[in-house]
Amino acid sequence: MEFENNSADKLHESFKKQMPIAQLSEKQNYSLHTAYDIQHKLVNHRVAEGNPIIGVKLGFTSKAKMEQMGVNDLIIGQLTKDMFCPNGGSLDIKNFIHPRVEPEVCFLLSKDIEKVLNADEVKKYVSGVAAAIEVIDSRYSNFKFSLEDVVADNCSSAAFVSGKMDTNLPDLKPTPIELRINGEIVSIGNTADILENPWNSLAEATRLAKLHNIPLKKGMYVMAGAATAATFMKKSQEISCHIEGLEPVFFQSIT
Ligand code: OOG
Ligand code: MG
Numbered sequence: 001m002e003f004e005n006n007s008a009d010k011l012h013e014s015f016k017k018q019m020p021i022a023q024l025s026e027k028q029n030y031s032l033h034t035a036y037d038i039q040h041k042l043v044n045h046r047v048a049e050g051n052p053i054i055g056v057k058l059g060f061t062s063k064a065k066m067e068q069m070g071v072n073d074l075i076i077g078q079l080t081k082d083m084f085c086p087n088g089g090s091l092d093i094k095n096f097i098h099p100r101v102e103p104e105v106c107f108l109l110s111k112d113i114e115k116v117l118n119a120d121e122v123k124k125y126v127s128g129v130a131a132a133i134e135v136i137d138s139r140y141s142n143f144k145f146s147l148e149d150v151v152a153d154n155c156s157s158a159a160f161v162s163g164k165m166d167t168n169l170p171d172l173k174p175t176p177i178e179l180r181i182n183g184e185i186v187s188i189g190n191t192a193d194i195l196e197n198p199w200n201s202l203a204e205a206t207r208l209a210k211l212h213n214i215p216l217k218k219g220m221y222v223m224a225g226a227a228t229a230a231t232f233m234k235k236s237q238e239i240s241c242h243i244e245g246l247e248p249v250f251f252q253s254i255t
Contacts, residue, residue, distance in 0.1 A: 004034060008041030011153055014139040018097050021139060025146045036212045038152035039077065046080045054221060055079035056214060057134065059155045061201045061225030062193045065102075068229040071147050076208040077155025079221060085135075085161045090252040096137040096158055099233045102226035103179040103189065103241040105172065105198040106132035106162040113216040117206045119199040126202070128165025129172070131243040133179070133251065134223055135159035136230060160223055163241070163249030170245055172198050177227045178242045189227030191243070198224040 007024050014021045024030070024038075043053065059065070059075040066072045085091050093099060110127035117125070137158035140149060150156060174192040178185050195201045201224035209216045216222075233239065233253050240250035 003028065003030065004037045004041055007038045007152060008045065011038070011042050011139050012045040018095070020097050020141040023140050023145055023149045024152055025149050030148055032148055032151060035148040035151035039154050042152070042154055043078045043080065046082065051080040051082040053078050053215065054081050054084060055223065056205055056209060056216065056220065057155060057157055057160070057223035058201050058205055058225040059150070061195045061204070062189065062227055064189065064193060064229045065226050071150065073147055074204055074208065075147070075151050075155050076205060076212060076214060077157045078214060079157060079160060079223070083157060083159045085159050085251050087161055087163055087249050088251065089161065090254045091135060091159055093233065093235050093253055093255050096135070097139065098143055099135050099137045099158060100230035101179065101233045101239050102134050102136065102230040103177045103187065103228060104132045104134050104226055105191065105194065105224040105243065106130045106160070107202050107222040107224065108165050109216060109218055109220045109222065111218050113206050113209070115206070116210050117203055119197065119203040122199065122202050122206060123169060126169060128167050129169055129246070130163040130165045131241045131246045131249045132160060132162045132223060133239060133241045133249060134226065135233065160221070161249055161251045162221060164247040166246055175244045179228065179231060180240045180242065181231070181237050183238070186231050187228035191227065193227045194224050201225055
């Protein structure tokens with residue numbers, strides 16, 4: 001219990017002060033179960049500060065991400081209100097340690113989900129699909145971690161931007177996804193890189209949410225995981241994500 005409390009406090013303080021900490025696994029081994037306990041405690045700090053949970057994110061749903069970070073299991077993290085950036089808005093790099101950006105797909109839930117659903121069933125619980133960008137920022141030095149470490153750190157969650165929701169619920173069959181910085185393409189992936197189809201990612205979210213006691217409520221966002229490896233974000237950049245058939249999404253990095 002003490003390890004869990006202490007670690008959640010340290011991770012929260014690291015986020016507040018933008019001061020990285022040593023990986024928790026350097027000092028002691030701990031289970032994935034304990035890692036999710038730490039994540040819950042960490043998220044509770046943000047909720048207590050007036051930032052409710054407004055969504056969830058999946059991590060390592062693509063091979064490119066697993067290879068980049070050296071981790072090979074799906075993870076789930078929680079998105080709080082302070083992480084939300086409106087489409088076309090701006091994010092100050094001073095609020096992060098070493099932020100990276102990645103192109104994603106975002107779903108909007110139309111109903112609470114309490115059970116594990118497959119990719120077909122889950123469509124009945126969604127009101128929109130959008131191109132999205134996730135900003136990740138590890139609270140660990142050098143962005144290095146074990147699977148347990150990254151789960152404890154709420155899966156590097158830092159900020160996210162969702163584009164306009166397409167209420168026609170496209171099937172997301174293999175479609176190119178691009179991340180552009182100041183109009184230049186910095187990475188190209190495909191919807192098929194996200195667990196073969198991002199709808200599968202949403203189905204996995206229902207499984208992981210149930211397993212780890214994470215709420216999936218009407219009105220929440222679900223980020224499906226990046227299609228490509230992440231790119232470091234610097235100041236004064238316009239960062240956008242483009243998925244054929246969906247409206248592009250963008251934000252500005254400032255300081
Ligand atoms: C962990 C988060 C992974 C994704 O989309 O795969 C993730 C990290 O890479 O720091 O958000
Ligand atoms: Mg991500």
